[in-house]
Amino acid sequence: MGGKVTCTLGEVKQRADFIIYWGGNPAECHPRHFTKYTIMQKSKFLPRGRKDRTMVLVDIRETKSAKAADIFLQVRPGKDFELITILRALIKDQPVRDEDIAETGLDRAAVEDLVRRMKGAKFGCMFFGMGLSMTRGKHMNSAALLTLAAEMNAFTKFVAMPMRGHGNVTGADVIMRWQTGYPFGISFNRGYPRYNPGEFSTVDVLVRGDCDAAFIIGADPGATMPQPAIDHLARIPTIVLDPHITHTSRLARVHITTAPQGISAPGTAYRMDELPMPLSPALKSPYPTDEEVVRRINEAIAKKPFWLPDGGPSPHQWTSQVNL
Amino acid sequence: MSSKRFILNSTRSARQGSLINVGKDSEEYRALTSSMVMCAADMAEVGLVEGQPALIRTAFGESRFICEQGKVPEGMIVVPYGPPTCRLMGGDTDGTGMPTSKGWEVEVIPLEKI
Numbered sequence: 001m002g003g004k005v006t007c008t009l010g011e012v013k014q015r016a017d018f019i020i021y022w023g024g025n026p027a028e029c030h031p032r033h034f035t036k037y038t039i040m041q042k043s044k045f046l047p048r049g050r051k052d053r054t055m056v057l058v059d060i061r062e063t064k065s066a067k068a069a070d071i072f073l074q075v076r077p078g079k080d081f082e083l084i085t086i087l088r089a090l091i092k093d094q095p096v097r098d099e100d101i102a103e104t105g106l107d108r109a110a111v112e113d114l115v116r117r118m119k120g121a122k123f124g125c126m127f128f129g130m131g132l133s134m135t136r137g138k139h140m141n142s143a144a145l146l147t148l149a150a151e152m153n154a155f156t157k158f159v160a161m162p163m164r165g166h167g168n169v170t171g172a173d174v175i176m177r178w179q180t181g182y183p184f185g186i187s188f189n190r191g192y193p194r195y196n197p198g199e200f201s202t203v204d205v206l207v208r209g210d211c212d213a214a215f216i217i218g219a220d221p222g223a224t225m226p227q228p229a230i231d232h233l234a235r236i237p238t239i240v241l242d243p244h245i246t247h248t249s250r251l252a253r254v255h256i257t258t259a260p261q262g263i264s265a266p267g268t269a270y271r272m273d274e275l276p277m278p279l280s281p282a283l284k285s286p287y288p289t290d291e292e293v294v295r296r297i298n299e300a301i302a303k304k305p306f307w308l309p310d311g312g313p314s315p316h317q318w319t320s321q322v323n324l
Numbered sequence: 325m326s327s328k329r330f331i332l333n334s335t336r337s338a339r340q341g342s343l344i345n346v347g348k349d350s351e352e353y354r355a356l357t358s359s360m361v362m363c364a365a366d367m368a369e370v371g372l373v374e375g376q377p378a379l380i381r382t383a384f385g386e387s388r389f390i391c392e393q394g395k396v397p398e399g400m401i402v403v404p405y406g407p408p409t410c411r412l413m414g415g416d417t418d419g420t421g422m423p424t425s426k427g428w429e430v431e432v433i434p435l436e437k438i
Contacts (some may be wrong), residue, residue, distance in 0.1 A: 028338045060333070077331050077400065077427055098385025131333075135427040138420050165336070185421045210340050223348060223406060226413035226423045227385055247348060247407060 003149045007125070007159045008129055009037040009273045015045050015157075018121030020056045022145060023080060024129020024163040027064040032066060032164075038125075045139035054117060058083070059131060073114065076105030083111075083138045085145040088151060090115045124149075124158040133162065167218070167261065171270035206232045214238040217290050218261070222248035243289050259285035267291070328369060330362075330379065332401045332430040334409045348406075357406025358387075361394035364436075366401075371430050379433040383416040388435065401430065 012019070019038055021120075032206035034040050042049035057069035058080075066072045075083050083104040089096050090111065101108050118124055126149055132141045145160055152158035164170045173183040177210045180186055185202075198204055202221070205211050206229035213236055222230050223246065230251070238252040249255040259265040264285030268276045343353040360380065361374070372378055372391045379386050380401070387408035396402050403409055405425070412430070417423050 025335070029336050029341070031338055031341075061400065061402070074397070075331075131426065134422060134425045136424060138418065138422060138424070197421035198417055198419030201417065202410055203415065203423055204421065207415030220348075223410065224417045225410060227411045228415040230410060244347065245349070 004146050004161075005153060005159050006161050006273070008275055009161075009271065011123075012125050012159075012161075013037050013041045014043040015123040016125040017046060017052055018054050018056075018117060018124040020058065020118075020124070020126045021065060021069075021163075022058045022126060022128045023060075023131025023133070023135070023141075024127060025063040025065045025131075026129075026163060027068055029129070029165060030163060033125060036068070038127075039068065040088050051228070054121075054223065056114065056117075071114070071117075073106055076103070078136055079104040080132050080135070080141050084141070084148050087115060087118075087146070088148050091119065091148075091152065091155065118152060118158070119155045121156055121158075124152060124156060126158070126160040127163050128160065129163040130165075131151070146252060161273060168269045170272050170274055171276075174270050174274055174276075203229050209235075212236055215241075216248055216252075217241045217294070220246040220248050222246060222251055241293055243287070258289050258290045258293060259287045261290070265289040265291075328366075328399075328432075329347050329429050330366070330399055330401045330432055332382075332403065332412070332428045333426045334403050334405045335426075336405055340404050340406075342365060344405035353406075354365050357392070357404050358408055359392050359403070360388055361392050361396055361402040363396050363398050363400075365398055367391060367393060372432070377435040379435055380412060381431040381433065382412045382414075382428050385411040387411045401432070 004143055017037065039050055039053050039055050046052035053070070055069045056071045056073065057066050058073045059066070060075055060077045062072065062074065062236055082100070083106065086096050086104065098108055101111055121216050126145060128142065128145050132145060133139070135141070142162070149158050149160035155206075176186060177183045180193035182193060185195055185197040185200045187194045187196070187200040194200065201263055203225055206214070207226065209232050214233055216238065218241065220242070222233060233248065234251040238248070239254045239256070240246065240249045240252040241256050242249060243258055243260040245255065261267050262269060262279040262281065264281045264283045265279075266281050267279050267289070270276055340353070341344070343350060345417050347353065351354060354359065360378070365419065370378070374391065374393050376391050377388055379388055380430055389403060389408065409425070412428060413423050413425060
């Protein structure tokens with residue numbers, strides 16, 4: 001099954017009376033999330049706010065978010081997929097063995113209580129974090145949870161949403177999807193977009209040493225990517241656009257300081273529910289915006305003669321590899 | 325030295341988020357991303373005390389962390405994401421585009437006591 005049954009954070013705020021956080025720690029990583037969009041909000045349909053909502057946290061350890069939860073389910077590390085599969089079976093009244101439930105670190109009573117509450121909700125929402133999507137199982141875990149959300153709609157309204165991090169990672173996915181039909185891991189080296197995670201995705205391209213230059217805007221792979229990828233960034237000409245000096249800046253050949261988005265540069269940022277939010281800068285900056293720097297680089301490239309003497313693709317075609 | 329293997333989970337925290345805006349070169353940020361949290365029982369088993377450095381080793385690399393005692397399940401180590409965790413990560417993404425950044429099996433080697 002593909003796709004995602006989801007909604008906006010506004011709908012969660014107005015209607016979600018049952019909220020599950022799976023493999024995420026919003027109390028630490030999304031500090032305004034509880035108060036602005038979910039459990040603490042009062043709404044037309046949930047006038048008593050927190051008292052009208054039930055929060056469940058599923059995680060491998062008791063994080064700060066557990067204090068905010070009504071129910072904390074401590075799943076054994078690496079057993080998320082199994083637990084989701086058990087839930088998918090139990091909601092459809094299919095038999096599940098006790099030993100299979102025990103393998104997840106939970107007991108039957110806790111799992112059946114969760115199923116009962118999920119089915120009894122008027123509007124359920126599952127938020128999932130990197131504890132689900134970046135452990136072993138990766139996209140299979142995410143797909144299982146999204147399928148569970150879709151299947152729950154046979155009983156009640158249910159949605160799922162990833163807890164996206166950082167400033168505008170959702171924006172990068174949304175724009176690439178809009179422009180190419182694919183969210184990330186895209187190669188333009190044949191003049192048209194091709195999608196293949198594992199082949200064209202940034203980490204893989206860098207680790208294999210497939211690219212001979214890197215242009216990085218508003219990201220710090222030097223502090224987040226695996227060491228073999230960082231080593232390759234240091235070997236090739238790397239250009240960084242960032243308001244701060246980062247670990248990536250230190251290994252780059254060129255760092256261009258740009259104005260910080262939303263503070264002194266206008267633009268659009270996408271919220272994690274994929275809603276575009278206009279940014280109104282409050283301050284002026286002596287530095288150019290990312291957009292201005294990219295435009296000026298494009299203009300300079302356009303003035304250069306095409307690099308193949310015997311023709312080839314026309315200069316206006318994209319010939320560089322773009323990886324997000 | 326204990327031969328016990330641990331599950332290492334890299335995480336983020338509100339404090340780390342704040343410190344990013346101060347600067348990743350700040351001493352506080354470096355100290356934070358070079359700290360690891362273990363439960364008391366695991367620390368005793370490995371022979372570590374609070375504030376003692378230890379080497380974490382994976383199949384791909386190793387990094388030095390300062391040990392802190394905390395409320396984490398037995399057999400698990402929690403560290404904040406950062407340059408030290410990059411050195412522990414392998415480059416294989418299993419065809420997904422995302423490297424595994426949580427749940428590595430690691431070895432803990434205590435270093436000199438302070």
